[in-house]
Amino acid sequence: MDLARIVDTSAxxxxxxxxKAKVAALADLLRECADDEVGLVVRYxxxxxRQRRTGLGWxxxxxxxxxxxxxxxxxxxxxxxxxxxxxxxxxxxxxxxxDETAQLFARATADEQTWLRGLVTGxxxxxxLDALVQEAVAAATDLPLAAVRxxxxxxxxxxxxxxxxxxxxxxxxxxxxxxxxRPVSPMLASSAPTVTDGVVKAAGSAGGxxxxxxxxxxxxxxxxxxxxxxxxxxxxxxxxxxxxxxxxDYVRSLAVSSVVLDGEALALGEDGRPRxxxxxxxxxxxxxxxxxxxxxxxxxxxDGEDLLDRPWSDRIAVLDRLVDAEHRVPRLTTADxxxxxxxxxxxxxxxxxxxxxKNPAAPYEAGRRGxxxxxxxxxxxxxxxxxxxEWGSGRRTGLLSNLHLGAVDPRGGFVMLGKTFKGMTDEMLxxxxxxxxELETHRSDHVVxxxxxxxxxxxxxxxxxxxxxxxxxxxxxxxxxxYRDDKTAEQADTGGERQGALRPTAxxxxxxxxxxx
Numbered sequence: 001m002d003l004a005r006i007v008d009t010s011a012x013x014x015x016x017x018x019x020k021a022k023v024a025a026l027a028d029l030l031r032e033c034a035d036d037e038v039g040l041v042v043r044y045x046x047x048x049x050r051q052r053r054t055g056l057g058w059x060x061x062x063x064x065x066x067x068x069x070x071x072x073x074x075x076x077x078x079x080x081x082x083x084x085x086x087x088x089x090x091x092x093x094x095x096x097x098x099d100e101t102a103q104l105f106a107r108a109t110a111d112e113q114t115w116l117r118g119l120v121t122g123x124x125x126x127x128x129l130d131a132l133v134q135e136a137v138a139a140a141t142d143l144p145l146a147a148v149r150x151x152x153x154x155x156x157x158x159x160x161x162x163x164x165x166x167x168x169x170x171x172x173x174x175x176x177x178x179x180x181x182r183p184v185s186p187m188l189a190s191s192a193p194t195v196t197d198g199v200v201k202a203a204g205s206a207g208g209x210x211x212x213x214x215x216x217x218x219x220x221x222x223x224x225x226x227x228x229x230x231x232x233x234x235x236x237x238x239x240x241x242x243x244x245x246x247x248x249d250y251v252r253s254l255a256v257s258s259v260v261l262d263g264e265a266l267a268l269g270e271d272g273r274p275r276x277x278x279x280x281x282x283x284x285x286x287x288x289x290x291x292x293x294x295x296x297x298x299x300x301x302x303d304g305e306d307l308l309d310r311p312w313s314d315r316i317a318v319l320d321r322l323v324d325a326e327h328r329v330p331r332l333t334t335a336d337x338x339x340x341x342x343x344x345x346x347x348x349x350x351x352x353x354x355x356x357x358k359n360p361a362a363p364y365e366a367g368r369r370g371x372x373x374x375x376x377x378x379x380x381x382x383x384x385x386x387x388x389x390e391w392g393s394g395r396r397t398g399l400l401s402n403l404h405l406g407a408v409d410p411r412g413g414f415v416m417l418g419k420t421f422k423g424m425t426d427e428m429l430x431x432x433x434x435x436x437x438e439l440e441t442h443r444s445d446h447v448v449x450x451x452x453x454x455x456x457x458x459x460x461x462x463x464x465x466x467x468x469x470x471x472x473x474x475x476x477x478x479x480x481x482x483y484r485d486d487k488t489a490e491q492a493d494t495g496g497e498r499q500g501a502l503r504p505t506a507x508x509x510x511x512x513x514x515x516x517x
Contacts (some may be wrong), residue, residue, distance in 0.1 A: 001037050002106070003078055004071040006044050007115045011125065014394030019132065026136030030162070038166045039159040040075055046113045046122040046133050046158065046369055050079055051086040052238075052275075053332065055097050056120045060443050065106040067113050078104065078116065102172060118393050130158050143173065150174040153185045153366035168433045178256050178306050181224045183233035185366040187262075187298075189356050189373035194410070195344045198357040198374040209335040211312065211360055212343050213297050215353040215375055217277050217462075218266030219284045221294065222250050226258045234284075247294045254322060263296035263329065271352040272346050277476075278465045297329040298358075300364060312372075313360040333360070344376060353377050353406045355459070382407070385414050385489045388449045389436045392421070399497060400433040400448060405458060405475065408494045414452050416469050423459070423479030432483075455484040455492050466514045 009029045011021045017190035028043055033041050043050055052129060081104045083095075088097050107114050118124035134152055138145040143165050151173040164172040164425035192198035202210045205463065220235035221244070230248045232241045241248060247265060257482045267280040267290045275290065283289040300308055307315045332343045344355045362372030384405040392401030401423040406414035424432070439450040459481050466474035 003073040023135045027139035030140035039163045042159040043455050054085040067110040088177045106304045137162045147173045157182050183237040188369045190369040191376040192374045196374045197339045202357040202359045202374045211333045211358040213356045214330040214347040218263040218264035221265045223261045257346045260301040261296045262298035265292040295329045308364045312362045382493045385452045385492045391446045399429045418475040420478035455487040457481040
């Protein structure tokens with residue numbers, strides 16, 4: 001398939017808010033695919049590369065060759081280049097990567113260059129989420145959406161489900177089952193602003209009791225065991241078995257012959273409280289360092305029996321018999337909203353992220369953010385200064401979008417802590433484009449640098465140590481709340497550097513609530 005056709009569809013999807021229109025555009029694209037193109041086109045339509053790593057980033061794409069006047073690239077051409085890039089290593093690889101990249105982008109038109117850059121950097125922001133592409137697959141093949149979703153869940157791959165749907169129809173989708181040793185897409189939680197809202201959402205129209213799991217700030221793990229063979233996968237289905245021997249040893253000790261468990265790996269301090277997320281993340285990136293402890297909150301299979309379609313209450317009864325309490329996520333089942341509030345507050349006080357509220361009757365619906373699981377986390381806000389802004393792409397083309405955010409540096413000036421393009425309304429985007437062009441001092445590539453005078457209130461899930469930004473810390477899941485014209489830049493929050501550790505400045509104390517804002 002011509003790459004231009006995918007780029008045009010991406011633009012169409014990005015330009016509309018209508019879910020129906022997005023699905024229709026994607027379905028039209030998939031209908032034009034040859035059978036052997038489906039998997040790759042589905043990945044590209046979702047904004048994903050087939051390769052985990054290419055060695056390319058913004059720096060490698062800062063200077064591109066003059067775009068081609070006419071389109072000659074196919075999707076396979078691009079994938080072939082990315083595959084070669086992923087294999088480069090050792091002496092001379094940097095030069096070879098630059099040459100391959102230049103040749104690819106020289107063949108691309110201006111629109112294709114913009115799209116390819118977004119694909120490589122993960123910033124297409126076209127609104128074609130995995131669930132949306134699954135709907136398009138169902139529409140393009142005239143197959144039940146539930147069958148496509150289940151196949152994607154059990155194979156851990158929407159492209160694999162799409163290939164099965166095209167090649168073998170509903171029968172091929174149904175043939176995809178849970179295989180111990182092959183990770184499945186994890187069930188995800190939607191959000192609610194308060195515990196009470198979350199209880200109502202999870203309980204549904206029938207009401208009744210709900211379960212509250214403590215939300216740990218660790219690494220999501222899915223553990224498969226057959227006999228003595230144990231494998232551990234991340235939320236993104238990457239294999240990290242070799243890095244977590246303590247998890248492997250624990251699951252190997254369980255009195256089962258086969259099992260699939262869902263949970264978190266978490267680094268704990270000597271006091272039993274969770275260590276900073278970076279400690280867990282660093283530990284799960286290598287086989288040595290601070291120990292991690294596995295905590296499990298669901299079981300999908302045990303001794304030859306699949307439990308996916310069983311209610312949560314049945315699955316958790318199996319989990320409780322199988323896994324000892326010190327390796328289970330702390331939990332409460334209640335119909336009392338006040339009791340739920342107290343449990344959530346105690347979870348936060350113990351250093352955890354919040355709670356996940358669950359409907360006891362719900363099956364395991366992987367890859368979806370439905371109402372059966374609802375997460376409630378504290379919200380922190382900080383007042384920061386805009387230091388620069390990046391031009392947007394897709395629906396935001398022609399608008400200044402991604403904010404570079406800084407805190408007051410006690411030594412003078414401002415120190416950058418991170419970026420965000422989230423939480424902005426159309427009105428806000430239009431306003432900030434006009435505002436920051438008025439404050440422009442100079443440009444570098446796609447970045448407009450501005451006078452550091454505009455204060456913006458940012459909601460974050462927390463802070464983490466970081467060597468990426470000069471402040472030594474970075475924002476977690478930052479999104480814009482509002483612009484603060486009532487504050488000067490000097491009145492923004494303060495950040496600082498402290499040899500790789502978080503500094504307890506005003507940034508850490510600006511909490512907008514304990515469990516709810």
